[in-house]
Amino acid sequence: MKLDGGSGMTDILERARGQVLERGEGLAEAQVLEVLRLPDARVDDALSLAHEVRMRWCGPEVEVEGIVSLKTGGCPEDCHFCSQSGRFDTPVRAARLDVDSLVEAARQTVATGATEFCIVAAVRGPDERLMAQVREGIDAIRAAVDVNIACSLGILTPEQADELQAMDVHRYNHNLETARSHFTDVVTTHTWEERRETLELVRARGMEVCCGCIVGMGETLEQRAELAGQLADVDPDEVPLNFIDPRPGTPFADLPHVEPADALRTIAAFRLALPRALLRFAGGRELTLGDLGARQGMLGGINAVIVGNYLTTLGREPQQDLDLLAELSMPVAELSKTL
Template sequence: MTTAPEQTSPAATTADVLAVAREQVLERGAGLSEEQVLAVLRLGDDRLTELLALAHEVRMRWCGPEVEVEGIISLKTGGCPEDCHFCSQSGRFPTPVRSAWLDIPGLVKAARQTAETGATEFCIVAAVRGPDARLLSQVREGVKAIRADGNDIQIACSLGMLTKAQVDELVEMGVHRYNHNLETARSHFPEVVTTHTWEERWETLRMVREAGMEVCCGGIIGMGETVEQRAEFAAQLADLGPDECTMNFLIPQPGTPYEHYEVVEGKDALRTVAAFRLAMPRPLIRFSGGRELTFGDLGTKKGMLGGINAIIVGNYLTNLGRPASKDLAMLDELSMPVKALSDTL
């Protein structure tokens, strides 16, 4: 079960970490260290409003007011050979998800619908250890068909672990951003996945960065990690320096080893969002899976005012989201402009 963070009273040390963060992160743009992030994660609820306000200031100072909107689609669903304990698409667990492929017309339609929401990013996802020749052929044909449809939306992919040749092939296709989540802290990873290592994931991200693609990397909060491991994870992501960090919160999936885990408490989740922003002042930090369950509408707004500057709209891979129109209305209410496609090119 998720270990709740220890919370300190409003002592001098509590006040000091926010004062340090204001000078170090807001003024100089230098992210907090692992130890400093841990101090932030241990802040009491009485400091949460102050923390969120500072994280929002940091986001506005170093990223600006715009929000990047993205849609995602599953090209190949279910039947994955890996044992990621949170994932309903693993073929090792008795989940309701069954293997399926999306055809090219379906992919084109999804990309078109995503672009019509005003989104600038469309991510093609597959439940695999890594792509085989068939999958890469489908991606190639899909990208061609999306372009032939007159759609100039940015295309990202999330296809598991890659070889150098596969990285180069995706670059040649015109894929500009690659998502591969580290999922959790290095020290906790063996408790979450046993069929591959954290280091294997890191190697894929290294090759992606060296090839010139943008790096999207984050993980899932609420998988039994300690507060110390959350701080460790934030520091490891900061060391990676992703262009985008995805913030997911565990959705306990039926049939998985984590099906009975508790949902992360809203205040704890908001504290984590703000802490990650203070660790990484400049990247996109994107609300991803689990936000509806963890935050609800009010909490989502607080998160958008607490360091978040990107969002997935519509449905997720095997879970329903909420209508894109609701998220776009929320951004309008918050006076947060949607990032234009011309700004991403």
């Protein structure tokens, strides 16, 4: 919106330049919605400003992370996007990774230059057996390689959060997934509030908070803006930004992919809402954006990437991402700078 007589209303990107770029204050929900409603002709302008914000408040470095599934499939929850739910008839079958395989995955991750390695399990929350496996795996990884270890093990109890703290887990991932007003259209077996409570447990114990979302699960633009505001309230250290990759057999199997322009608007809007967070390219970016879109995203506010494959979907070859970062003169963050 341009300046209109005496109304005092100015273009959202002009306001964001002063508010976010100059003062470091993230856009509020209503302002995020304005960015999400920008016409296609303004997308490049939004990305350019988002890149300036990223450089101003985060710097040029890019954090590289690898993830591995310790327990795959058989999850009792009904997250409608997830092929690991035991409630849906999908190609994914339950499996567990042994410690040697976990260590090898960590070695391969570190070989890419990554500083973060995330152990993920498809569960509502960890039981004693899983916690013991995580502890054994973390000890073995630390004996083999030098890397920050993150975990994503679902909903935690206070006692489990204490255990992870004692294991020196660097960062804990628990995504809000979608806006609170849309959550029951995505998940019915647990609540948005339970997810938020786990994030509070993690932060209270000094672990870094990783909390992101999946874009394109039938939410409205208003709900996407709502989500950005709710993520800002969490104030996470890292925000993984996934785009829906519809999985066969799930309730969301027939959802369309997010249009590239919408995805890029979302990247810019989330950076302007979260000026200091690690905004991480995660699942679905390959299908949604392709190589050109990946470049635009890296020049539009993204400052972290997951390299290699995701949990049940294929990613790009790690070297492709590393080559792109080198081409863009974006240094990979070093381990000493993430501790």
